[in-house]
Structure formats: C-alpha cells, structure tokens
Amino acid sequence: MTLLVHSAKCQVVGFIVTTVGWIFSMTCMGLAEWRVWYMENSSTPSLGLACIGMWKVCTYQSNSLQTIACHCYTYSDTYLPLNIRISQHMLLAASLLALLGKVLTVMGLQRVCMAHLQKKNTCNLFLASGFLSIIAGAFIFIAVIWNYHSVMNEEGIRFPPSFHIPFRPDWQEIGSTVPVAVLAAILMLLSGLFTLSYQLPPDRQVYPEVSEV
Known part of the structure; x- marks a missing residue:
C-alpha cells in the first residue's frame, strides 16, 4: 500500500496545483482588468478610464477611480470583437476541462489508495487528466496572447452609445488581470506534467524459500 501511494505522489501535487490553477482561471474570467483604456479627451468629462474584460466593461472617474457603471456582456451583443468572443469560449472551456481533469485525477488516486491497481485503467485516468490540464493551460495562454496583441495594436471596440x-x-x-491569467495557465501546464509523470510500481514477485539440507 505504501509503495502504491508513493508512486502517485506527483499526481497528488498535480491535483493541488490544478485546484489552485482552476481557482485563478475562474477569478480572471470574472475580472474586468484585461485591457485598461485611458480617455483624457473623452467628450464625457467624468469619464477617465475603462476596464475591458472578457465578460464585462467598467468605467471609472479619472480623479477618484470611483466606479461609474459596469456593463455585462451577453451572447446577443454584436459589438464584441472576434477576439473577445473566442477568448470567452476558451476560458470557459479551460475551466470545464480543468474541472474534469480534477475528477479524473481523484478517480485515479482512489484506485491507487484502495489498491485497485489496474494498469491500463489507472494510467488512462492520469493520462486523460494530464492532457486535459495541458489543453486548459494552452487555451488560457491563447486568450492572454490575443489580448496582448489587441492592446499592442491599439484595437478599438465599438461599444453602444449608452456606454459613453x-x-x-x-x-x-x-x-492587472493578465498576470493572474498567466499564473493560471502556468499552473495548469505544471499540473498536467505532474499528472502525466505517473509510473506504476514494479511488480513484486515472491520467490519460495529454499531450506538448506
């Protein structure tokens, strides 16, 4: 039993890292500070900056940083650019894949701890979990890179006039949300590598004792 549990110690670490990465990925989805817009010459005097997120946009006063309004996106909004629409789906998919990977890791660890060690089934659970975590991390990285590309190219968004x-x-x-997303992606990739590193313990063979005559 001790040998079996010891063989899956990387998967325990992977589960912990996946959990932390999943929390960070869920957090970055809800935050609006993916892109920060400064509007000194705006026609609205009280409007100083806007924080563009994947699911909402918030406007603030330039002098006190007091929130003026936050507008959540819906799937029927046609003003959202393609990069935000695709990033929304990637972040959602990353969270779901990470959650599914956690479930598979728990199932694999349960088999190990209960000594129900079937080589093919146990390895398949950990392999599937590791690949899901790596794919989730890649999705988050793509969303981060696309957001970075939009900022560097100073791309605009045609918001409704009511948003000002x-x-x-x-x-x-x-x-400030981008570093959180990067950390979530790194944790997902690391957890995938930890989970994929599972090795079955060697078969222990019992040899009969030969009594000396």
Missing part, C-alpha cells in the same frame, strides 16, 4: 466609451481610447495598456 469611444471606439478607441487615447492610449491603452495591459490590465
């Missing part, structure tokens, strides 16, 4: 946000700000920069 211009098509393109005076300047924009990467928001």
Whole structure:
C-alpha cells in the first residue's frame, strides 16, 4: 500500500496545483482588468478610464477611480470583437476541462489508495487528466496572447452609445488581470506534467524459500 501511494505522489501535487490553477482561471474570467483604456479627451468629462474584460466593461472617474457603471456582456451583443468572443469560449472551456481533469485525477488516486491497481485503467485516468490540464493551460495562454496583441495594436471596440466609451481610447495598456491569467495557465501546464509523470510500481514477485539440507 505504501509503495502504491508513493508512486502517485506527483499526481497528488498535480491535483493541488490544478485546484489552485482552476481557482485563478475562474477569478480572471470574472475580472474586468484585461485591457485598461485611458480617455483624457473623452467628450464625457467624468469619464477617465475603462476596464475591458472578457465578460464585462467598467468605467471609472479619472480623479477618484470611483466606479461609474459596469456593463455585462451577453451572447446577443454584436459589438464584441472576434477576439473577445473566442477568448470567452476558451476560458470557459479551460475551466470545464480543468474541472474534469480534477475528477479524473481523484478517480485515479482512489484506485491507487484502495489498491485497485489496474494498469491500463489507472494510467488512462492520469493520462486523460494530464492532457486535459495541458489543453486548459494552452487555451488560457491563447486568450492572454490575443489580448496582448489587441492592446499592442491599439484595437478599438465599438461599444453602444449608452456606454459613453469611444471606439478607441487615447492610449491603452495591459490590465492587472493578465498576470493572474498567466499564473493560471502556468499552473495548469505544471499540473498536467505532474499528472502525466505517473509510473506504476514494479511488480513484486515472491520467490519460495529454499531450506538448506
């Protein structure tokens, strides 16, 4: 039993890392600070900056950073650019894949701890979990890179007039949510590598004792 549990110690670490990465991935989806827009020459005097997220946009006063309004996106919004629409689905898929990977890891660890060690089934569970975590991390990285590309190219968004946000700000920069997303992606990739490193313990053979005559 001790040998079986020891052989899956990397998978225990992988499960913990996956859990932390999943929490960070869920957190970055709900935050709005993916892109920060500064609008000094805006026609609305009280409007100083806007934080563009994957699921909402929030506007703030430039002097006190007090929130003016937050608008959540819906699937019927046609003003959202393609990069945000695809990133939304990638982040959702990453969270679901990470959650499924956690379930498979738990099932594999349960087999190991209960000594129900079937080589093919146990390895398949850990392999599937590891690949799901790696795919989840890759999805988050793609969303981060696409967001970075949009900021570097100073791409605009045609928000509805009621938002009082211009098509393109005076300047924009990467928001504070991006490091959280990068950390989530790294944790997902690491957890996948930990889970894939599972090795079955060697078969223990029992040899009969030969009594000396």
